[in-house]
Amino acid sequence: MEVRSELHLKLDKDEPRRVAEEFEEIAMEHGVPMGIVFKFQLALDELLTNVVSYAFDQSADPVITVVLHFTDAQVTAVIEDNGRPFNPLQDAPAPDLDLSAEDRTVGGLGIHLTKAFVETLDYERKDGWNRLSLVQPLSAHPEEHA
Amino acid sequence: MNVETSVSGTTAVATVSGRVDSANAKDFDQALRAIIDQGVSGLVVDCSGLKYMSSAGLRVLLIAIRKTNAAGGGLALCRVPEHIREVLEVSGFVRLTKVFDTPEDAQASFSG
Numbered sequence: 001m002e003v004r005s006e007l008h009l010k011l012d013k014d015e016p017r018r019v020a021e022e023f024e025e026i027a028m029e030h031g032v033p034m035g036i037v038f039k040f041q042l043a044l045d046e047l048l049t050n051v052v053s054y055a056f057d058q059s060a061d062p063v064i065t066v067v068l069h070f071t072d073a074q075v076t077a078v079i080e081d082n083g084r085p086f087n088p089l090q091d092a093p094a095p096d097l098d099l100s101a102e103d104r105t106v107g108g109l110g111i112h113l114t115k116a117f118v119e120t121l122d123y124e125r126k127d128g129w130n131r132l133s134l135v136q137p138l139s140a141h142p143e144e145h146a
Numbered sequence: 147m148n149v150e151t152s153v154s155g156t157t158a159v160a161t162v163s164g165r166v167d168s169a170n171a172k173d174f175d176q177a178l179r180a181i182i183d184q185g186v187s188g189l190v191v192d193c194s195g196l197k198y199m200s201s202a203g204l205r206v207l208l209i210a211i212r213k214t215n216a217a218g219g220g221l222a223l224c225r226v227p228e229h230i231r232e233v234l235e236v237s238g239f240v241r242l243t244k245v246f247d248t249p250e251d252a253q254a255s256f257s258g
Contacts (some may be wrong), residue, residue, distance in 0.1 A: 016168065038229040
């Protein structure tokens with residue numbers, strides 16, 4: 001079975017949740033294991049929260065799209081925006097997890113979680129667009145095919 | 147998201163349910179601040195009804211950990227669903243706060 005869904009986002013801090021919940025609904029219908037549903041929607045939420053929070057100036061004419069694609073083998077998402085160039089996979093500060101609560105900052109934690117929770121992440125800047133792709137294989141769960 | 151609170155002297159249990167993300171982390175922050183501002187130094191956050199939490203929720207927990215540590219107590223979590231526990235582990239938050247099975251165990255950790 002194959003499902004494809006394209007979503008267009010407004011520049012609004014509530015939009016990542018709409019995408020995360022839409023993803024969750026389709027993923028559950030598609031039979032994606034609950035652990036993957038949770039981790040992948042967290043990654044989507046973190047990356048989109050970055051985009052709606054930091055990618056655009058007030059004067060910009062923002063375009064943000066997300067394409068979700070489900071097959072039997074994998075779940076993918078492609079996030080595209082015409083905001084300022086930003087590669088969260090490289091440009092976000094890496095958090096120091098050994099610091100005390102008093103010295104910790106939470107900058108970079110969202111990206112740290114995203115990298116830990118999604119198998120393959122790629123960033124590309126092309127013709128004025130940021131393009132992030134997330135790929136999570138589903139075949140690593142043999143019990144699903146038993 | 148909803149936060150139900152039970153305060154008992156200088157300790158309190160905050161039972162959080164639903165989703166905590168960047169859209170409503172501010173509400174979560176205000177709820178925990180309001181509890182701590184009542185003179186609570188030992189705060190238990192019961193996560194049994196928590197469906198989802200992103201790094202925006204971790205930021206709120208970090209602030210509450212600092213404030214309760216500074217007050218001579220601390221913050222403890224209990225009844226954490228498995229996928230939320232993984233968020234705490236990957237983010238290193240298990241080193242900043244203790245995770246207990248029950249609210250009673252978590253509260254007892256402040257009276258020793």
